[in-house]
Amino acid sequence: MDNPDYIIVGAGSAGAALAYRLCADGRSRVLLLEAGPSHRHPMVSMPKGIAQVLGNPNRTWRYQTEPGDGFGAEHWIRGKLLGGSSSINGMMYFRAQQADFDDWVAAGATGWGGEAVWQAYGEMENHALGAGNGRGTSGPLKITVPESRDRLAESFIAAGERMGLCRVADLNNPMQEGVGYAPHSIAGGMRMSSARAFLDQAKSRPNLEIVTGFEAERVLFEGQRAVGVTGLRGGAEAIFRTQGEIILSAGALNSPAILQRSGVGDPQRLAALGIPIVAQNRHVGEHLLEHRALMLNYDLAEKLGENHQYRGGRLVLNGLRYLFTRSGPMAAPPYPVAGFFRSRPGLSRPDAEIIFAPYVARMLETGPETETSPSFQVFSFPARSRSQGSVRIRSRDMAVMPAIQPNYLADPYDQEVTISCYRFTVEWMRQPEMARLIAKERDLVTDIVSDEDILRAYREKGSSTFHSCGTCRMGDGPDTVLDSRLRVRGVQGLRVADASVMPTMPSCNINGPVMAVGWRAGDIVLADRAGR
Numbered sequence: 001m002d003n004p005d006y007i008i009v010g011a012g013s014a015g016a017a018l019a020y021r022l023c024a025d026g027r028s029r030v031l032l033l034e035a036g037p038s039h040r041h042p043m044v045s046m047p048k049g050i051a052q053v054l055g056n057p058n059r060t061w062r063y064q065t066e067p068g069d070g071f072g073a074e075h076w077i078r079g080k081l082l083g084g085s086s087s088i089n090g091m092m093y094f095r096a097q098q099a100d101f102d103d104w105v106a107a108g109a110t111g112w113g114g115e116a117v118w119q120a121y122g123e124m125e126n127h128a129l130g131a132g133n134g135r136g137t138s139g140p141l142k143i144t145v146p147e148s149r150d151r152l153a154e155s156f157i158a159a160g161e162r163m164g165l166c167r168v169a170d171l172n173n174p175m176q177e178g179v180g181y182a183p184h185s186i187a188g189g190m191r192m193s194s195a196r197a198f199l200d201q202a203k204s205r206p207n208l209e210i211v212t213g214f215e216a217e218r219v220l221f222e223g224q225r226a227v228g229v230t231g232l233r234g235g236a237e238a239i240f241r242t243q244g245e246i247i248l249s250a251g252a253l254n255s256p257a258i259l260q261r262s263g264v265g266d267p268q269r270l271a272a273l274g275i276p277i278v279a280q281n282r283h284v285g286e287h288l289l290e291h292r293a294l295m296l297n298y299d300l301a302e303k304l305g306e307n308h309q310y311r312g313g314r315l316v317l318n319g320l321r322y323l324f325t326r327s328g329p330m331a332a333p334p335y336p337v338a339g340f341f342r343s344r345p346g347l348s349r350p351d352a353e354i355i356f357a358p359y360v361a362r363m364l365e366t367g368p369e370t371e372t373s374p375s376f377q378v379f380s381f382p383a384r385s386r387s388q389g390s391v392r393i394r395s396r397d398m399a400v401m402p403a404i405q406p407n408y409l410a411d412p413y414d415q416e417v418t419i420s421c422y423r424f425t426v427e428w429m430r431q432p433e434m435a436r437l438i439a440k441e442r443d444l445v446t447d448i449v450s451d452e453d454i455l456r457a458y459r460e461k462g463s464s465t466f467h468s469c470g471t472c473r474m475g476d477g478p479d480t481v482l483d484s485r486l487r488v489r490g491v492q493g494l495r496v497a498d499a500s501v502m503p504t505m506p507s508c509n510i511n512g513p514v515m516a517v518g519w520r521a522g523d524i525v526l527a528d529r530a531g532r
Contacts, residue, residue: 001209004031005244006525009216009229009258012084013511014498014518015249016194017124020140020201021522023208028526030208031240032199033229035215036080039087039195046322047186048310048330051361051368053088060088063253065404070459076404076466078251082212083195085251085466086511090334091184091191092355093143094508095121095172095516099349100384107503108476110484111524114174120520121512127183133170141197141515142187145169146336152304152376152437153181153337156356159431160339163424171338176507177350179339185511186333189326194515214238217398218262219246219494221278226494231398245493245525247486249518252468252500253391256285257402259472259481259496260393264488275396279490283479284472285402288389289505291353291465292408293381294422294444294458297360298429300374301439305358307370340383340507343420352421353508354380354428380425381465382417383507391471408459415455422454467510472500485524497521 006022008015011034023030036059043049044059053059054077061078079085098114105113118134125136128144135143157167160179168178185192202208213233220228220239228241248255259265263278265285270277309318309329322330335357340350360375361368389407394400409415426445429438448457474482480503482488486495499514506513 001029001031003244004029004209004242006030007229007240007242007244007246008032009246009248010034010084010250010254010498011082011195011199011210012079012249012251012498013086013194013514014521016083016086016198017515017518018247018249018497018522019208020198021519022525023202023205025526026205026207028207028529031242032208032210033214033216033240034082034210034212036082037212039082039193044081044083044087044193045190045196046330047091047189047191047333050088050090050334055363061254063401063404065406065464068405068407069410070456071406071408071462072460074464076253076464076468078253078466081195082199082210083193086185086193086515087191087195089466089511090509091186092333092335092338092509093172093183093185093512094176096506096508096513097176097349098174100504100506104503108480108484109474109503110476112474112484112520117513117516117520120516120523124515124519128187129170133173135170135172140201141185142192143183144186145183146181146333148332148336150304150358152300152358153356155433155437156337156378158433159428160341162431162433163341163428165339165341171340175349176340177342179337179341181336182333182338184333186331189322189331194518215398216250216258218258219248221262221491224278224490225492245495247521247525248494248496249498251498252288252471253402253404255496255498255500256391256471257393257398259284259488261396261398264491269392273393273396279488281481281489284481285391285393286388287470287473287479288391288404288406288468289385289387289470289502290389290406290408291381291385291467291505292406292414292418292458292462293379293465294462295377295379296425296429296444297375297377297442298438299440299442300376300437302437303374304437305374305376307359307372307374310359310361310370311372341421341424343382343417343424350507351383351417352380352424353383354378354421354425378425378429380421382414382421383505385414385505386411387414388470406464408462409455418458419451419454422448422458465509467505469499469502469505469510472496473503474501475503485528486521495521495525
């Protein structure tokens, strides 16, 4: 496509939704660039194929974080294919709390309040629960809630009710409070990634061109104006130019890295790497937010759960069942049940999330393997983490991965909520509905006594939930990278639309909010073009 109106870099959760919106009018010419291949692969489409996809370097970015105060380096995986991380994630679909987006407005992100974002969700969704609670029923993104009601999941929910939570049919109620079966981006036994939901419907539009296999190095500028993107495709340099706009949707780790390689960032760091300065902004790549979780595994006293479904002959039979009927365990979500709760009395809204998995698996060189005996996993974490890390490039060479410092649990708020939600979770598992099914509590429960023990365990044995955001945050303050229209400060013709723009952490798994960012970004860009 010669001289498109818009070049979008990254066809992930936000980029695919954004492309769908921008080309919907039939006039705006959109070029969508993606580093990875197509999403058309059996293991991508199969909900339980996630385990195999996560180990595939051709479809994933593999980052390594820096060690910090009490925690070591860890691998962070992101999607590198059409659909981005929505093509490799656990498919949980949460909206966050309406008040989260009102917090964005308070941070200077005008036009991003709960009412506006809820409207985006409603337009985007085709929800199996039907209308109500702001749910959409005619959008391109199909959302379903698990229909199976097995004993273990029901016991988990009942124990949550005894802890004071209400059982809810839709966890995406405006307060996002309660316990129940989690909504997922799954339909007809297949993953509904942003590529399947948005791009499969839009790809036939003549004003949309999708290019795969292009890894963006940097944005090209003439003076202060963005005029193109350069990178590698098939090992050779490729350049795409526009007299319109460029929108980075490469994610919370890659978008700030592209900006920094392009000369937008901290002037001292960039000068030390020999990168000419285009626009000074010390906050590019800063304010990284992430959820820190601790996986608690329990042995079951009865043959419940799903461990046996993914071993030996049973795994083969379940694979064949899925192949011919798109049903069975391989079509089910990895995390069927979840909850949002107030970790301490007196809070105005939930501040913690809990997720349940009816199996326990470990990663081997040959792939994941579930335990031989019945067991399950549960984990919880502060929903609105405040500890801020950073993403900083080490070199102008894009083959050199950036230095990622999560800085987990640095903020006293995160420490307080982590301690409270851990204790809440352990008590939840000791309610009679769950206790009668549990044969054994393991070491991360039995060996932890003090608050210091809890924080040490989260630091040393916890993990990322892959919910990074905030590294190019929007707002009106001096510590922001973008204005509320997603325009990069100090330059023209360049915006960012992905998880990096979030001023604060949404109270949930962030794939839903990221798609909503892409959808709403489309409305904003088109309105600006029309002069509204």
